[in-house]
Amino acid sequence: MKLLLHSCCAPCGGQVINELKKEGHDVSVYFYNPNIFPEDEYKLRLGEVKRYTEKLGVELIEGKYAHDEWLELIKGLEDEPEKGPRCEKCFMHRLGEVAQRASEDGFDGFASTLTISPHKPAEMINQIGHEFAQFYNLKFIDTIWRKHDGYKKSCEISHDQNFHRQDYCGCEFSQRG
Numbered sequence: 001m002k003l004l005l006h007s008c009c010a011p012c013g014g015q016v017i018n019e020l021k022k023e024g025h026d027v028s029v030y031f032y033n034p035n036i037f038p039e040d041e042y043k044l045r046l047g048e049v050k051r052y053t054e055k056l057g058v059e060l061i062e063g064k065y066a067h068d069e070w071l072e073l074i075k076g077l078e079d080e081p082e083k084g085p086r087c088e089k090c091f092m093h094r095l096g097e098v099a100q101r102a103s104e105d106g107f108d109g110f111a112s113t114l115t116i117s118p119h120k121p122a123e124m125i126n127q128i129g130h131e132f133a134q135f136y137n138l139k140f141i142d143t144i145w146r147k148h149d150g151y152k153k154s155c156e157i158s159h160d161q162n163f164h165r166q167d168y169c170g171c172e173f174s175q176r177g
């Protein structure tokens, strides 16, 4: 199917793009991540996704980077731990935008690379994905990408492609480590 894939960075995207293409989907990548801070890090992650999609001949759509609006959205949740309500809002915001874009641009469905990370709550992400899919009448691919050695393969691709690998999720509140 014609599929819009939300990608947060090249290390998470590489393996998922390859898998979806192997399954026969016509994949376009949507880089929509206004959560990433600082802007230099945002540009670095976007640049790496661009480098890999160009190499594969996959379309890349760049979203708007409005970090101030994202900060407004999560106001009051800054001190929440990862996988908590701040992250839930962050996933809802990004997947909601991806689903809307998929619907407007005539895609059959959408997916996200987020579940390749062992640090992300896959059930929460998939529930949000399914809710937006139902709202927009789209399909949502809910594969938990880290399973079946997916995470290991993504690390191998990152190593082979020499991708920039960040050591925090994305926002300033995940930098505290």
Ligand code: SF4
Pocket: 035, 036, 082, 083, 086, 087, 088, 090, 091, 169, 170, 171, 172, 173, 174
């Ligand atoms: S830790 Fe990651 S998922 Fe959670 S709010 Fe920050 S950027 Fe979003």
